[in-house]
Amino acid sequence: MSEPAEARDSPRDARAPTPRRWLCLGTLSLLSCSNATMLLGAWLNFTGSGFRALPSVAAGIHSPFAFLMAGQSLCALAQTLIIFSPAKLAALWFPEQQRATANMVATMANPLGILVANVLSPALVKKGEDIPIMLGMYVIPAGLACLLASTCLWGQPSALSWTMAPGSPSGSFLQGLKQLLQNRAYLILAVSFGGGVGIFSSFLALLEQILCASGYSNEFSGLCGALFIASGILGALGLSLYVDRTRHFTEAVKVGFCLTSMACVAIALVCRLPGQRLALAAACSLFGFFGFAVAPVATELAVECSFPVGEGAAAGLAFMLGQVEGALITVLMSNLAVQRPWPSVSTCRPGEDLLDWTASLLLMAGVCTLFTCVLVLFFRSPYRRLQATSGESSCSQDMSAAPAAVPWGAPSGL
Numbered sequence: 001m002s003e004p005a006e007a008r009d010s011p012r013d014a015r016a017p018t019p020r021r022w023l024c025l026g027t028l029s030l031l032s033c034s035n036a037t038m039l040l041g042a043w044l045n046f047t048g049s050g051f052r053a054l055p056s057v058a059a060g061i062h063s064p065f066a067f068l069m070a071g072q073s074l075c076a077l078a079q080t081l082i083i084f085s086p087a088k089l090a091a092l093w094f095p096e097q098q099r100a101t102a103n104m105v106a107t108m109a110n111p112l113g114i115l116v117a118n119v120l121s122p123a124l125v126k127k128g129e130d131i132p133i134m135l136g137m138y139v140i141p142a143g144l145a146c147l148l149a150s151t152c153l154w155g156q157p158s159a160l161s162w163t164m165a166p167g168s169p170s171g172s173f174l175q176g177l178k179q180l181l182q183n184r185a186y187l188i189l190a191v192s193f194g195g196g197v198g199i200f201s202s203f204l205a206l207l208e209q210i211l212c213a214s215g216y217s218n219e220f221s222g223l224c225g226a227l228f229i230a231s232g233i234l235g236a237l238g239l240s241l242y243v244d245r246t247r248h249f250t251e252a253v254k255v256g257f258c259l260t261s262m263a264c265v266a267i268a269l270v271c272r273l274p275g276q277r278l279a280l281a282a283a284c285s286l287f288g289f290f291g292f293a294v295a296p297v298a299t300e301l302a303v304e305c306s307f308p309v310g311e312g313a314a315a316g317l318a319f320m321l322g323q324v325e326g327a328l329i330t331v332l333m334s335n336l337a338v339q340r341p342w343p344s345v346s347t348c349r350p351g352e353d354l355l356d357w358t359a360s361l362l363l364m365a366g367v368c369t370l371f372t373c374v375l376v377l378f379f380r381s382p383y384r385r386l387q388a389t390s391g392e393s394s395c396s397q398d399m400s401a402a403p404a405a406v407p408w409g410a411p412s413g414l
Contacts, residue, residue: 037312041081042149048074049135049142056132084316087299091311096389097244104240104296108233111292113141115229118222176309180317185381186306189253190318192375193298195329196260197322199368200291202330203267204228210357215274224284231285232292239293249301249383256294257372263287264368268361305381307388329367333360
């Protein structure tokens, strides 16, 4: 019996859905979910910024502090929806040789915004009455981001992104979380990377208090914070470009952690000494240069070692651990700071206690070194996403090299 004409004229792969086509459909479903999440985060951030500034433009509000806290809470909630997006963005929209750089650009936008705010806020606020002006100015970038998210997040990834960066298989969030908690390599990386994020957060939060106890001015503390972030952005750019060319994720993260620990130890020693402006500025620059450089590469490595779990879950859990560890480290450092029993050259504000931060700085350096040792000694994992992508690319090349139309059921030959 002969087959129908339409069966003879159609290739085999057009009759049955291939794994690659299912991956494309899964990518589209993940994209729509990711777009909705980022859009919601942008609107929450804009709404929160508006709530904070509302008492300064509307008369007759009896509890402006409530509006301020409500707006700040909405902005904080928006951050939880956006913080995972760089890894998802890099996976959906960029080929594998550009993912680390794309992740770096999106990840470093957050500290860059902090740097701009730290520089802009003192320029806008000269006295207490200027605070409403500052809050009103911050509504502008929030509104611009919301406008861009509402008008520009409706596209689809290119065919190249589907081919080079297949989306993670669909599945429940709880199932993915269970896989992450059972992945030993991921847990080691997430806890170590989260500890690094926590140390950075604690250092920036307490930098002014630590330096003023050693006689440094608030302006110099702000300069150190700016150097910390600016040099970190440069370091992240260089390391991401290197990793995109070499695929040495593990080596880059381990070496970066080791250099970050050395810079952290240097800061713990130099911060205690008055009159060491050049050395302290250099130590802060190196601390940021090596530490921030690791962040986007470590995020990509977390996705690689946890595949096929979704990029958002893998990156989001690591950053969530970083926030928890940051809160714990900040509390510990604050409690370890003791009353200074001898006269000092403190430049702290009048009425503040003169504190000795020696034990706190040693704790920071010790925790950073501990996480580095754990990561270097115990982290081992293959690049699972790259292996899956390479396998699918090879399969696609084999299919493209085959005859364009093979009759259904025809002999293949040897």
